[in-house]
Amino acid sequence: MTVFTQLPRPRTHVxxxxxxxxxxxxxxxxxxxxxxxxxLMVLAVGALGPxxxxxxxxxxxxxxMTDTITDxxxxxxxxxGSVKDAIKETAxxxxxxxxxxxxxxFYEGVKPETWASRVLESMKPAHDTVMLAVAxxxxxxxxxxxxxxxxxxxxxxxxxxxxxxxxxxxxxxxxPDWVGSAKAMMTQVxxxxxxxxxxxxxxxALSATAVVLVILAVVVVIWWRRSSRAGAHHRKSSLAKKKxxxxxxxxxxxxxxxxxxxx
Numbered sequence: 001m002t003v004f005t006q007l008p009r010p011r012t013h014v015x016x017x018x019x020x021x022x023x024x025x026x027x028x029x030x031x032x033x034x035x036x037x038x039x040l041m042v043l044a045v046g047a048l049g050p051x052x053x054x055x056x057x058x059x060x061x062x063x064x065m066t067d068t069i070t071d072x073x074x075x076x077x078x079x080x081g082s083v084k085d086a087i088k089e090t091a092x093x094x095x096x097x098x099x100x101x102x103x104x105x106f107y108e109g110v111k112p113e114t115w116a117s118r119v120l121e122s123m124k125p126a127h128d129t130v131m132l133a134v135a136x137x138x139x140x141x142x143x144x145x146x147x148x149x150x151x152x153x154x155x156x157x158x159x160x161x162x163x164x165x166x167x168x169x170x171x172x173x174x175x176p177d178w179v180g181s182a183k184a185m186m187t188q189v190x191x192x193x194x195x196x197x198x199x200x201x202x203x204x205a206l207s208a209t210a211v212v213l214v215i216l217a218v219v220v221v222i223w224w225r226r227s228s229r230a231g232a233h234h235r236k237s238s239l240a241k242k243k244x245x246x247x248x249x250x251x252x253x254x255x256x257x258x259x260x261x262x263x
Contacts, residue, residue, distance in 0.1 A: 071102040075136060075178040083182050090186045094193035096153065097129040100182055104137040116142040128153055132166055132185055134178070141167055143185065152196040153189075162188050 063072035064080050068087050076083055087098045101119070106112050116133045125131075129146040130153070143163040145154040152158060165188035169180030
């Protein structure tokens, strides 16, 4: 399958074993597990871009299937609209695209972070894309950032912070807050983006200050050189005048002597 070909590894973070006793969901039978895995494979293959199966509006039924949200278990419930609004706002505010993938299980036999990376890259994501993938029945949560993202977003520290933000709402209550998890991750994206902007402004300000200091230093050097040359010229002129005065005095004395002798 194309999804499992060798692809650039985007940064990922996986959180293993989210407590399942909080989910309140029944365990799947063997048949349903197989069906879930088949669904997962279909989603992975069909993740090359939005198709008719990923319409702008959620499909009718138990789950949601759009170009940004895959939630066949309906974990987002009636709040899916607000989550879509948050995804849109995050893109407008930060330029970061967010994808949400909720499944009962990840593909068996492949590490979750590797699987999430391959699925995300198979979607041919836009620059700066973050995907939150959740295996609700396995208790696993993965955050993956596309390999074509900016350095500040795909930095491992940033990925870890996004993962931690998404994890907290899932584990702090009696039941996992999947809506809060998605929104918390998006809020962290905005925070990271603001920090990056502030960092960029600081760099620009420091660079501008350095340029001004260099210009001032050049001006001072030029002024000092010109002052030194003018001072040297003035000293030479003064010395020349001092040397010429005794000659003029001797000449005047000689003339006076001759005038006195003539008289």
